[in-house]
Amino acid sequence: MRYLTCNAETAIATCHPHSLKKTKKPKSPTQAHTVQHFAYSDILAATNHFSADTFLGKGSHGSVYKATLHGGALIAAVKKTKPSKEIEILSHVKSPRLVNLIGFCNDRTNNNNKLIVVEYMPNGSLHDLLHSTKIRPPGWTERVRFAVHLAKGIRFLHSFEPPVIHRDIKSSNVLIDEKWNARLGDFGLAFRGHAADSCVAPAGTLGYLDPCYLAPGDLSPKSDVFSFGILLLEIASGRHAIDVRHSPPSVLDWAVPLIRRGDFREIYDQRIGAPPDMAAFRRLVVLAASCLRSTAERRPTMAEVVECLTMVRKNFDAPVMWRRMKRRVVKAREDLFPDWDRSEESVRVVKAGSRSCRRNGKVSSVSGVAYESRPANHTVRSRSVGPGFFREMKINSGLEWYPSQIGSGYRKVSRLKRSRSMGFLGHYGGEWKTCHERYKDTHDNNYDTVNSMEMELAKLGIVDKKMEQKMQEKALVC
Numbered sequence: 001m002r003y004l005t006c007n008a009e010t011a012i013a014t015c016h017p018h019s020l021k022k023t024k025k026p027k028s029p030t031q032a033h034t035v036q037h038f039a040y041s042d043i044l045a046a047t048n049h050f051s052a053d054t055f056l057g058k059g060s061h062g063s064v065y066k067a068t069l070h071g072g073a074l075i076a077a078v079k080k081t082k083p084s085k086e087i088e089i090l091s092h093v094k095s096p097r098l099v100n101l102i103g104f105c106n107d108r109t110n111n112n113n114k115l116i117v118v119e120y121m122p123n124g125s126l127h128d129l130l131h132s133t134k135i136r137p138p139g140w141t142e143r144v145r146f147a148v149h150l151a152k153g154i155r156f157l158h159s160f161e162p163p164v165i166h167r168d169i170k171s172s173n174v175l176i177d178e179k180w181n182a183r184l185g186d187f188g189l190a191f192r193g194h195a196a197d198s199c200v201a202p203a204g205t206l207g208y209l210d211p212c213y214l215a216p217g218d219l220s221p222k223s224d225v226f227s228f229g230i231l232l233l234e235i236a237s238g239r240h241a242i243d244v245r246h247s248p249p250s251v252l253d254w255a256v257p258l259i260r261r262g263d264f265r266e267i268y269d270q271r272i273g274a275p276p277d278m279a280a281f282r283r284l285v286v287l288a289a290s291c292l293r294s295t296a297e298r299r300p301t302m303a304e305v306v307e308c309l310t311m312v313r314k315n316f317d318a319p320v321m322w323r324r325m326k327r328r329v330v331k332a333r334e335d336l337f338p339d340w341d342r343s344e345e346s347v348r349v350v351k352a353g354s355r356s357c358r359r360n361g362k363v364s365s366v367s368g369v370a371y372e373s374r375p376a377n378h379t380v381r382s383r384s385v386g387p388g389f390f391r392e393m394k395i396n397s398g399l400e401w402y403p404s405q406i407g408s409g410y411r412k413v414s415r416l417k418r419s420r421s422m423g424f425l426g427h428y429g430g431e432w433k434t435c436h437e438r439y440k441d442t443h444d445n446n447y448d449t450v451n452s453m454e455m456e457l458a459k460l461g462i463v464d465k466k467m468e469q470k471m472q473e474k475a476l477v478c
């Protein structure tokens, strides 16, 4: 993809070179941080004379190389940059959500140019992750996580007074660090100032460029919001911003009518299957559509985008959290009671009550899906359960035998007090016992609440703080 205007000299704003001031105290230091001035000979040595084995990639301004500096203590990326405000801007902004500047060096091959040394991102770009056919595309949790990281990075830039406007938000400028966090890089087109100060030609990348940004005076942080909206659609659908193999080629023209019609299932990336929470996915793409509104003023601010995405992320994470919690509790119980007869075990997890379930007259506090881990020779199944099932369970409080409604044989169930409750029954000493009862027997402790077991596990460090809080909220039934 090419820049609409890629003459960096004209594209970079130089109108107001006053220092940056932040309106809100940021989490990370924002004062001009130490920028190292490297000797050209050091860069040559660090990149092995810009050899092919240190080559990382090629952009429209030149190649990027991996550099090993300070005797191996610092790994960085070195790239050529045209005369621009990139170094000045980057030296004032530093955040874990950005590819930060380490230093620079005068380019001996062209005195007008500089080589900039930035943090090395070992896991490539978001563009490669989403579109490469050689690797497995990232799953939903990762995608939403990347979107939140990126939104926070842009919010950070916009929170300056005057704001920093990136102007080139796209998946190839989002790089992934060693901890698999997404960071925004390439500030070659970045501008700081207000629209009125802008005297530079509109610039950006086709497919991501705000249609409202036609003249220098049109520039605003909302142009970044628009590009971020395109990127959100790219993350959700796995489609390129512009792909001539599709009709319409633009992800915007394809997805927005589908969102308007409520055809959300058409949008998600089919390569990774349906999102774990369709309602959260709907919120994600509706947020993308609001970032793409044709009137810039009607688009949300990046602070609002972060708020919305954070909520979406919680919904996406919830099913994963539950699976992880179930695994941890099972493992913890196995560690504590090695003699537990797993083949006789019955595990029931009931997920959160859905609105449709309530509407259908099913049990109000329990959803329609139950997951069961059956005795060893049975496979794990899920099925819908109606009100009758739970009515009976309410009457028969405590532990009861229940005829199996799927397959043959009997299973043990525990009383379900609340939605999202989970019960474990084990066969021990000829009796069915909950892990809580078993624990009481073993340790002769007087535990009076169903949460005590989990609290104990937390004390042992088996369950982390977050999990502990979650379990207290949800009151596991043992």
Ligand SMILES: Nc1ncnc2c1ncn2[C@@H]1O[C@H](COP(=O)(O)OP(=O)(O)OP(=O)(O)O)[C@@H](O)[C@H]1O
Pocket (backbone or CB within 6 Å): 001, 056, 057, 058, 059, 060, 061, 062, 063, 064, 077, 079, 099, 118, 119, 120, 121, 122, 124, 125, 172, 173, 175, 185, 186
């Ligand atoms: N800090 C970095 N760490 C690791 N790899 C990097 C880093 N910066 C860039 N790269 C790699 O180099 C490639 C080229 O980067 P560059 O920013 O010059 O261009 P681009 O963003 O791909 O395209 P354009 O210049 O058109 O915006 C990237 O795709 C990426 O794979």
